[in-house]
Amino acid sequence: MDVPHGFNPTLILALNLAGTFIFGLSGGLAAVRAKLDLFGILVLAAVVGLAGGITRDLLIGTPPATFRDWRYLAxxxxxxxxxxxxxxxxxxxxxxxxxxxxxxxxxxxxxGATKSLDFGLGPAQAILLGAITGIGGGMLRDVLLREVPTVLRHELYAIPALLGAGVLVAAQESGSTNPVWPVLGVVVCVSVRLAGLKYRVNVPIAPSERDRGQSRD
Amino acid sequence: MDVPHGFNPTLILALNLAGTFIFGLSGGLAAVRAKLDLFGILVLAAVVGLAGGITRDLLIGTPPATFRDWRYLAxxxxxxxxxxxxxxxxxxxxxxxxxxxxxxxxxxxxxGATKSLDFGLGPAQAILLGAITGIGGGMLRDVLLREVPTVLRHELYAIPALLGAGVLVAAQESGSTNPVWPVLGVVVCVSVRLAGLKYRVNVPIAPSERDRGQSRD
Amino acid sequence: MDVPHGFNPTLILALNLAGTFIFGLSGGLAAVRAKLDLFGILVLAAVVGLAGGITRDLLIGTPPATFRDWRYLAxxxxxxxxxxxxxxxxxxxxxxxxxxxxxxxxxxxxxGATKSLDFGLGPAQAILLGAITGIGGGMLRDVLLREVPTVLRHELYAIPALLGAGVLVAAQESGSTNPVWPVLGVVVCVSVRLAGLKYRVNVPIAPSERDRGQSRD
Structure with a gap:
């Protein structure tokens, strides 16, 4: 259902499972650092790996697919x-x-954007849901660990996701099913994210706050 | 779907969009104060503007309507x-x-109460869902900013919403479709809220805690 | 729908209502201690009593049943x-x-596990959803009170729930509808939980963290 046109479903499944595993590492490591117990570590891994896709499915209004598939849980x-x-x-x-x-x-x-378009949502919603699929798990991780979500405070993390989803949605809306577009979406997202990490780019805070320093951690 | 009997859907849409915008300001300002970046400010504005209605729709068991409508997102x-x-x-x-x-x-x-009744929920649930539509966004705002939700701690904020929804539900349950009742529901909610603000009325804390002072912020 | 084979639905309803009330006490007392107001106390009681079952139903993809039933709200x-x-x-x-x-x-x-199997979810998912039904409300209570959920940090709380749900799922998957199994599931969960409380058993934290002490509260 979330397989872009022209792609092998098995390839997409393998990549999605790899993505879930990597995201799970991010949750598991954060839990280890916060001295959660083994159960807490498994929960945080599941939260970061799965919560983005579950939130997307709830917002679409369809039963969460990844939760029903034991391979994602594994x-x-x-x-x-x-x-x-x-x-x-x-x-x-x-x-x-x-x-x-x-x-x-x-x-x-x-x-995430592909699945949203398949379910008939508009282009703006599909771009947002694509980004939510990518960033939702990390936001819930931060809330459970009692932190203001990193993605809301600094770093380029949501912007690359919005751009990547935007490439896919723009191509689909213009009628193209060329498999180059989903690949380009991934490439754009990854490039912008890595460039942002390398050059320490942050999204700006409000003009009124800039001269007040960073009094709040 | 959430238009009370006897009202112009366009009027209700315009008022709902205005409400979303005002609630969005509350989220956006809280995010600016917490020094979130531009993306965080947009997310908090969307959370306060939309999360109450989305929670209501999830509890009803219907796909979230406002999320599918680009005008609310805008x-x-x-x-x-x-x-x-x-x-x-x-x-x-x-x-x-x-x-x-x-x-x-x-x-x-x-x-919110009107939509809940339209979907066949009982009067108690409709009153609760009306209040959740009004207060849910602000609660999630506080959780994301790592605060105990204000609405749970002090001030008259939920009570006016419960009263306003109660007027609507009482009228509908007694079979009246007179458009005066929804208006009265809004008037009751607004009046009680503004009176509570003016006279600094708080909901009481438990009797056992009153002599212990306000040690916890 | 969540009645195991061979049981009287009225008995299960009575027990579920008793469970909701007891869980509600846990939420209400936590709210009193945190000096929330009366409204906050009622919300926390409802959160601990109902949020586990609501989360389970959202993950299954069915409208939350307990929310529609005024007896659970009462x-x-x-x-x-x-x-x-x-x-x-x-x-x-x-x-x-x-x-x-x-x-x-x-x-x-x-x-919770029974309902999940009835809706066609796999055994692993049913065990997880059984545990989520039991622990979800307490987790949300802690998030609202700005604490890292206790269940993720120490104590045997999730393990008993997973074991109890596991007994039920193993019996159902092997085709048995003997009413002894659900009872055994409850007994296993309660025994392990009470033994864990009595002997202060904790789930272990990661090996790398053990010699670093408990610097984080």
Whole structure:
């Protein structure tokens, strides 16, 4: 259902499972750092891996698909177990995890937008739901760990997802089913995300707040 | 669907969009104060403007209607942009914003209760869903900004919404389709809210806690 | 719908209402302690009593059943009122409340898993949804009160729910409709929970964190 035209469903499934696993690592590691117990680590891995897609499906008004598919639950659970046992090793490859995370973001925003268009939502909603698929899990992770969601405060994280979903939606709305567009959507999202990380680009805060310093953590 | 009997749907749409915009200002301003970035400001504006109605629709078991309608998204987005650029001007007219917010609350509780009755829910549920439509967005705003929701702690905010929805539900249950009742529901909600603000009325805390002071902020 | 084979629906309803009331006490007391006002106390009672089942139904993709049934709302509301007026008396019987809470957990995990199987979800999902029915309300309570959910940090709370739901699902999947299995599921959940409380058993945190002490509260 969330397979863009011209793609092999098995390929998309494999990529989605990989994205769920990588996102799950992000949740599991955050839980390990916050000294949650093993159950908490598994829950946080599942939250980051699955909550974006579940939120998208609730907003579309269709039963959450990934929750019914045991392979997604298994991918998230595996990520939780890896986080539990291998935090030190994962910290050492943190830069690598950020690159994989960017690919997960790119993939989820494109497949999320595809599913939204398939269910008849308008282009603006499809772009938003693509981004929500990518960023929703991380937002819920931060709320559960009692933090203001990072994605709302700084860094380029939502913008790449919106751009990637936008490429897919623009192509579909203009009638093209060329498989180059979903790939381009992923590439745009990943490139902007990695460039933002490299050059430490932040979304601006309101003009009225800029001279007041960063008094709030 | 959420248009009370005897009203012009276009009028209700215009009022609902105005309510979404005003509620969006409340979210956008809170985000500006918390030094969220532009994306966070837009998200908080959308959360306060839309999350109450989305929660109501999820509890009814119908796909969230406002999310599918680009005009609501546009109203919330506009409120976010205004908050981003014009915080100082908005702070100066804060008293005015509170009055508009009371109207948004009155409108949402009446239209939320109407939609719930249309979907066959009982009168108690319709009153609750009317109030949830009005207060749900503000609660999620507070959770995202890592605060205990204001509406649970003090001030008369939920009571006016419950009363306003109660007037509408009582009239509908007694078979009246006279358009005076929805108007009266809004008037009751707005009046009680504004009187509560003026005379600083709070809902009481538990008797056992009253002599312990307000040790917790 | 959530009645296991061979049971009297009226009995299950009575037990579910009792579970909702007991869970509601847990939410109401937490709200009293946090000095929420009467409205906040009622909301927290409803959240702990109902949110687990509502989350389960949203994940299944069916309209939330308990929200439509005024008896569940009344049970949660009564728990809120009792918390408001009788905190001192309740604190004195806190040990008793924990035992009742264990029964609520056992009951909800078994009826939640039953409903999930009835809706055609797989065994892993049914076990998870059984546990979510039991623990979801308490997690949302903690988020609203700005705390990292207890169930993610320590104590045996989710494990008993997973075990109880597991007994029910294993029996149903093997084709047995003998009413002894749901009862055994409840007994397993309650026993493990009470034993965990008595011997202060905790789920382990990650190996890498154990020598770092409990720097985070």
């Amino acid at each position: 991918a998230a659970g595996a990520a939780g177990l890896v986080s539990y046992f291998a935090r030190p090793q994962l910290e050492r490859v943190q830069r690598g995890v950020l690159v994989f995370d960017a690919f997960g973001l790119g993939l989820f925003c494109v497949t | 109203a919330a987005g506009a409120a976010g942009l205004v908050s981003y650029f014009a915080r100082p001007q908005l702070e100066r007219v804060q008293r005015g914003v509170l009055v508009f917010d009371a109207f948004g609350l009155g409108l949402f509780c009446v239209t | 049970a949660a509301g009564a728990a809120g009122l009792v918390s408001y007026f009788a905190r001192p008396q309740l604190e004195r019987v806190q040990r008793g409340v924990l035992v009742f809470d264990a029964f609520g957990l056992g009951l909800f995990c078994v009826t």
